[in-house]
Amino acid sequence: METRVITDFDGPLMNVSGRYYHVYQLCLEKNRADQSDIRLLPKSEFWQLKRNRVTEEEIGIISGLGEFEAKSFAKMRKATVHDLCYFEHDEIIPGVFESLERAQNMGLDLALMTMRRRRELEQAFQRYQFERFFREDRCYCLADDFIKTTDVQDKPTLMDRAQRELPPVQSTWMIGDTEADIAAAKKYQVKMIAVLSGIRSRDLLEKYDPDYIVDDLAQAIDLIAEHV
Ligand SMILES: [Mg+2]
Incomplete structure (x- = not known):
């Protein structure tokens, strides 16, 4: 599985x-x-x-x-x-493509879950060809006309949709950088890895008690590799 x-x-x-x-x-x-x-x-x-x-x-x-x-x-x-x-003005985080390739080679089922609107995500996909890593049916983002509340409320809604639509797997991991990601993971008992390469400090992330805190995506994939 x-x-x-x-x-x-x-x-x-x-x-x-x-x-x-x-x-x-x-x-x-x-x-x-x-x-x-x-x-x-x-x-x-x-x-x-x-x-x-x-x-x-x-x-x-x-x-x-x-x-x-x-x-x-x-x-x-x-x-x-x-x-x-x-x-x-956004920049790709160094090492991301290598990490995603590695995850792909490990046979991990990769999915994306973002509070970006579709048009905002599409722009980045065009610039960096992320479709290499994330199939269309594995991308969860907000519709262009979606009325946002707060990330902490909206992200679990996306997770809810993913849990209903995606084929079942043996285990699921979530990687994210904010309390909204942690809230979404916890609600569905998904193992949560918080990364420090984003918009929250370690002190703040610790308060929300993710399963792990690592520096970046590369370390997150290392961690998952140890468990599969
Ligand atoms: Mg984020």
Whole structure:
């Protein structure tokens, strides 16, 4: 019987810090009051805040915005960060293709589960030919017109669909980088490997108690290889 690996997209496979930082800079510039001093955070500092789930509003305040401006900054950032034109700032995480090839050669059934909308996923598929690794019937993403609630609520809904539609296997592993992935895995008693290559810090991930925490996809596949 087969082993299935369901992986999240942003975090384990793609590094979105470039896009998030680019949009942060844009929104900060657009929301600064005239003449006011702002403090543009260096990318490493900005990403550290994101990994510790500091809110956008707080990031605005830390960057020198007043309370009113910070609210507008947060709103604009939320509305902008998923604009298709900014996805070009995403980068593939080094070693991902090798890890996916290895998983394929091990005979693992690979599936993708992401909170990206279909058009956002398709753009990355075209750029990196991910269809080599993920068949169409193994890709779970949000419809372009899906009305999002929160990731922690929406991700288990995707997992629910996958569990109903995918052929049964002997064991299933989930790889992801946030509390939403952990919530989805736990709800269906799927073994959960959290990776540190994404948007959450080790301290935060530990609070949600995944089965394992590793650096990246390569280490996650190593771990699965030990169990099959
Ligand atoms: Mg993710």
